[in-house]
Amino acid sequence: MSQRHLLALFNDFDEAVAAISELRAANIKGFDFDDLILKSPIEHPEVETVLGDRPIKVQWFTLAGACMGGLLAFTLVASAQANFFSQIKAGKPIVPLPPDFVLTYEMFILGGVFITILGFLICAGLPAKRSPLYSAKVSEDQIGILVKGDEAAVTAFKAIFTKHKALEIQEEAGK
Amino acid sequence: MGKDIREDIAWAQINKDVLKSLENPKKLYWVILLIAIAMVGVAVGCEIYQYQTGMGVSNKSNSHVWSLYIATFIFWIGMSHSGTLLSAILHLMHADWRKPIYRFAEAMTTFSLMTAGLFVLVHLGRLWMVYYVMPYPNERWVWPNFQSPLVWDMFAIATYLSSSVIFLYVGMIPDLAICRDNIHAGWRKKLYTVLSLGWEGTDRQWRNFRITYLTIACFLIPLAVSVHSIVASDFAMSNMPGWHVTSFPPYFVAGALYSGCAAIITLFVILRYVFKFEEYMTLPIMRKLVRLTFAIAMVWTYLNLIEFSSVWYGHDQTAKDQLIFKATGPYAPYFWAMIFFGSILPLLLAFKRFQTHLPLLFVVSIFLNVGMWLERWMIIGPSFAHGHYPWTWDHDQWPSLVQWGIVFGSFGWFTLLFMVFCKVFPSVSMYEVKEMVYHRTLALKNKPAVKGEH
Amino acid sequence: MIENSFNRRDFLKVLGWGGATVALSGCGNTSVEDGREYVTSYVETADYIIPSIGTYFNSTCAQCDAGCGIMGRVREGRVLKLEGNPDSPINSGKMCGLGQAGVQAHYNPDRVREPLLRNGDKGEAITWEKALQLVSEKVASANPGSVAFLTGGVSGHVKVLLKNYLDAIGSDQHYVYEAVAPSVVRAANKKAYGVEMPRLRLDRAKVVVSFGADFLGTWVSPVHFSRQYAKFRKGVNGERGVLVQVESKMTITGANADRWLAIRPGTEGILALGLVNALSAAGLTVPAEVAAAVKDYTLDRVSNDTGVSVEHIGKLTALLKDRSPSLVIAGGAAEGYAHGSQNAAAVALLNQVLGNVGKTVEAPASMPFPQMAPITGNRSSLQALNDSIAQDGVKVLFNCGANPIYSAPASMNMKESLKKVPFKVAFAHYMDETAMEADLVLPLNSSMEGWGTVVPEYFAEGAQLNIQQPLMEKLHPGTLGMGDVLLALLKQRRPAEYSGYEDYYAYLKNAMVAIKGALGGENEDDDVFWDSVLSQGVVKLTSSSNALVSSASAAGLQLPPPAVEDGTYPLRLIPAVTPNMRDGRHANEPWLQESPDPLTTIVWDSWVEMHPKTAAKLGVVEGDIVEVASKNGAIKGQVYVYSGIHPDVISVPLGYGHEAMGRYSKGVGANAFKILDPVFDQQTGELAMYETRVKVTKAGKRVIVVKDEGPAGGNQSGRRIALRMASGKVNLAEEV
Amino acid sequence: MSITNLLQNWSDFRQQHPSDERPHQEYKWAMSIDLDLCTGCNACSVACYAENNLPAVGKEKFSHGHSHHWLRIERYWHNEDREYADQGAQFLPMMCQQCEAAPCETVCPVGATNHTADGLNSQVYNRCVGSRYCNANCPYKARYFNWYDYPTTADVWPAPMEQQLNPDVTVRGKGVMEKCTFCVQRLTVAKSNARTEGRSVHDGEVQTACQQACPTGAISFGNLIDPESRVAKQWEKQQVKLNHDKQAKDAVHDGDKLRGYRILENLRTYPSVMYLEQLREGAI
């Protein structure tokens, strides 16, 4: 059964939220609430209350990256210092801890930052192809709600969107 | 007192205003760009000459092995710190006034780091062997010396540069999407399309974006502090009198923030004028910035005094001799100029009427940076001239034109990068200004009665 | 050590020297570079020549007349470095910087490489055959008596050949000139002790008082005296020797003295006699005649005349009386005056009074082969040449090892004088000022390429004969040894006697083998003897020595009162002989130019040294360019101010200011020889070097003096770097 | 470089130096210089030029502080405002002090300078990138930088002068730091010869160029480990301990009978060169 996308644009954020709550409550057949995507020009953390629990996992990447970076740095640096050419320098030990900790620290951060970014790209699904329906307005000042549902659900969507003063409703062409 | 950003400004207007700065440049832009290129040309010429002839043409000596290159290196590293400060710390503290100005501050961070990095290369006697410093498995089976503060520097700066580029870029993704949506042809379109990674402002993207941005900001603050304290360790770890001082790392960090803030003021004035950003880079923001600068100036002055007095009061006669030499010897004019520009001149910033006087601030901020540059030179020059070993003192060693040429050119290089950035990327964060406006509107809605000055 | 089967002279025939791979790019980013360089490849070789291992050959240093034994390190056919020959009694394996720089004389890029014949202003390269032919013609066409040789100090077999050549042509005109030589002291010593230069035993003395003899730096045999100085300082039973230096301008010896006494110039003799008087008053037995002669030299008068404080004279008297034996030496600063002979005689008298003769002043060994003994040079000989030229007595002049146009005072007008000689031949190493004027320039081998024997001017122990042998193949095929040239010339004159010798080497070997009995090889096979001589480098000769005159006599001692100040020329000029430059003949060796002067640390330039008081009076500071003008000329130089000089005196180093010679010396500094006043020692007729009166005026802008010391000067700013303590606190006998 | 190596030899890698527990094994090259014998004649310095391929840089470059004398003679005055320098000067030969804990070593980014097993401070020219940090950190300023490419500079080694260059010592190109090596090329040869004969180097078997030239024998050089060597005896006699930064004798008030000291010892560099104080007679 083919699915269709529908994008509604709102001027007012509150209306958009209301639309979402209604979509959720309406329990439309052929529409999975998780397929609803909110698009906004700025971040709206408030919307989470209506969108439900969508977990963030970036911080685990950060933790892993930082630990790995630090650990790897220390091991690599220390074992590089302890190679065959290990030479005494200025009476300091071959594997001197303060310098190694400095490097560990730096690499801890670098690992953290890099893997965080990796995590961000993975979790946010970036880089991504553009979704089937997108309006440049969304990056300007309007709120967009993108839903995906069976042909049958389209009318229900439209009704809800119109009710909440959607400025525009775009439909996927063809198919 | 100028007006602050209007809460009722149309978001579309924000887009329009900022995107205008990306439009075809005017004549003045080209003039500046050409001047910058010419400056870089001078520096490249000097460097080629130095590379082929030998480091001797920069007129350093065996007792005076470092000079302006390292001083300017620290200067640029220092300059880079305020971008991070403004952006990361104020972001964590939810100080929303940072929003219109942090983007160019971060760009400044990145570009001054890129400038600083060049000085490391310019400074090397055997530039063509620079890869020896990199830790990579090689056919010689040897590694760099991880004990050396220079290697820490390399790690720290590489980390800082990559992290701040990432920070700058991540923070720019939503704006790049705006650019992508509004520019419809040419290489820019492709560029923005690629760089915006298909950003659509979905809730999932925003959610992860928020946490990522916050995390990197958290990382950047200790990183920035560590970078400049490691640069300070280049000196503090050594046994040179006048360098071997415990207060060097914080002193360097304070100095870095100070020169960075001063540079932000300078660029603020320039951008506000050139791109007509009066609407966003407002005077109240400037006032906050100036107050911040003043505070840091005083911290710096304090640390400077601490350094001097600990040398003076301590029992290391060698360091004391050197301090006296700095203040009375051939370097005295520069030393006192540094004190004047660094500690006396910023007192002007304490006066309310000067805090929004842009022409004055422009001039003062440039002088503050001159002072801060002198500070770095005063760390290098006189120390080498008057070290541990009296026989090798060397009071007559002044940098040659080659050195000045390269230092001069570095400003051109920075300007060049910055100018190009301003035309290619939005130098005011559109989505965050929108956020700022949105939150203020919300606040107004909720508590209409309170309407303070800021 | 040398194999007979192997031709000694070919030992260095290596595949070019390029085969030895001169590494000029040692620090490139190079890895393995196959097939680009050549392997060191020999045709034949001796067992002891191993690639990459240095072989040492003994020879003799030719940088000055002291005759130190050297070992040249030879590797892959190149001589790399000179080291002292431990078997040479003169230097016992040690060397000075001047000697070390010998390799730079050898490898110098400015050496003359082929015979040059004057053609207008230019030299035209000709072959040796043609050159010798020309010489032969010129000599033949001249009146036999009008052929003259002007040389520096010569000794050994070259001297013999030279003598024979002059005999062969029937001339007696051999002039030996050295610009800086202790000729007055020699003459005075001859009078006082009966020998020109007694053997000085610093190592036995407990006190050494030197009247301006820079024996650690430049005087007679500095390396030998430095060896002795070390023993003197360590002392017998740990009693450290005390050195007192009396002079108007500090020398390096003065810089090492326990007490450096700045004396009014020219009053050295007065102080010496004053000391005699004081010693006599202190109870030392002094012959009545002497005591009577010196009784006018009271403490106050002497102090007044010399500027040395009564306290120091007293202390010095006590020291000399208490610590015996002592040694008093008269050197350049004492002899350089019109009454220089008197000064030197007064100093000798002091030695005799102190009873040092026979203890620390010993009779020198005599040379058993007087025909090889060195002829020492002086300036009056040059004067004689000048006179001879003026009387048209010189038609052909050979010049070797002397550079009078550079080093004779302007008043002698040597350049013009030499122009009168129709044919001048210069044996030259460099195109120096005198060679530039020559009609024919014959390039000589360096001392590292040629054969020779050298008799040192000052014997450290017994008499000795030094061997000079090649340390490498000739660098330039167009050069020849002095011995070879003389031999060739002699072959023209006395073919019967000399045509049997293929070259100077053959002559030398033959001559040495002929006297092997006297050289301690009477029982040896000729070749064995010869090889052992070559491998030792030094042949010790059995010799006798005569007793010295030890009785003191003040007869004929006439010391003038201190000189009166000249209003127009208020200052005295001391032309300083520095350890690096000496008389300037090695000015083209860059190591010596780059080696800082020990006292001022100045490099690559000359300077005008003065006391802070003088500087204040003249209103100048360090780096000011001043003009130093005497009646005979003026030079310019940078001022250096320090307190190692008497305020009545300024000093300019000798050896700089060459107008020719080469890239490292030409135009560096100013030539102080030029402005010396023609004042002569009354007894010997030698130039009184320290008698020049000058005035100093500011001339030009201030420059930064290029020197090694930093702005702190000799100040340590309270840091514990160079420490000093009183000698009484240390027991040297306990030290290792 | 493996983690097992790291773990197994951890205590070795954590060893501080110099320490009593782990002295040098076979050789510890050291020097002592008697300042009472040094006459400042510069023979050592010129010998060093000859041995170690040092360029004579010329006046212009010398004036810019680009001199290359690995061994320089310093001349100090002790005449505090007296009219004459009437106690003479004090000469001090200063070269790399081959510190046991050399400040230059830690700071080199590429590890071009290290402490060798023989107690020398090595400088590997080809590893050097020319950051000059080592000299910045050297309290004695005994390191010299190749500010120009001397091998190709006019009049530094014009033909045939380059033939004098010692093939045992690298000719340094531009941008490289260099310093006194204690004539390591000679030490290597001596050690190799001794090794072939199955012994260790005798005292006096190897001399540095400066020691060899010094006319007064002010410089002695040898193996500090060998108790029979002159240097070891001198150090012992003067009660100067290699691994102390404050000598016990300095605390004793009447300890001034000993004149051995090391320069700037308080910086904890543990130099390998001991100087003996200059003496001056009080009776005159």
Added chain:
Amino acid sequence: MYRFLRLSVLLVGLIAAVGSVAVHAAQPLTTADDLGPVVDQPIEFPHDRHAGDAAKGGMQINCMYCHTYARRSNVAGIPPLQKCIGCHRSIESVRETPRIKKLFEYWEAKKPVPWKKVHDLPDFVRFNHERHIQRFVFAQEKPVQEACGYCHGDVKTMTVARRQKPLSMGWCVSCHQKDHPVSATSTKTTHGPNDCWQCHK
């Protein structure tokens, strides 16, 4: 939806793979017959003829018979022309071959043969043949050709020698790192020196 997870994993994997290849490539232990360039020598000297196995027509001359300096000097050296002639004077059978004729031409002109270095280390490296020969040939009693061959390759099969080993620093170290017995009979082992100045001058 999480397809970019794959991309990232791929990226990480790629970096790791490249890295490990790099590390592996950095093990400079490769040897190859044609590692060094062909060096044109004035006389095409047949090492195989002189040192090769008897079975293959060689004369099995000890390397150090000609390269006599190896045991007592830094360099192995080239024999003086004298030495070549010493033997070849009495070997009439090959006297008229072009190479020997050339050899005698040099001898008669008293000119050394300009042999080129085949194993030429950079000028800042000090390699001591004596130490290696003393250790491996005299102390450990290894066959000469094996000991020399470790660095010089299988010279006895070549005519003009050609470099077969990398002679890079890491290559040197790969052997220095190993524990070698101090003598043929001893069980005590030591590794090569790791001191910079041992090899860098």
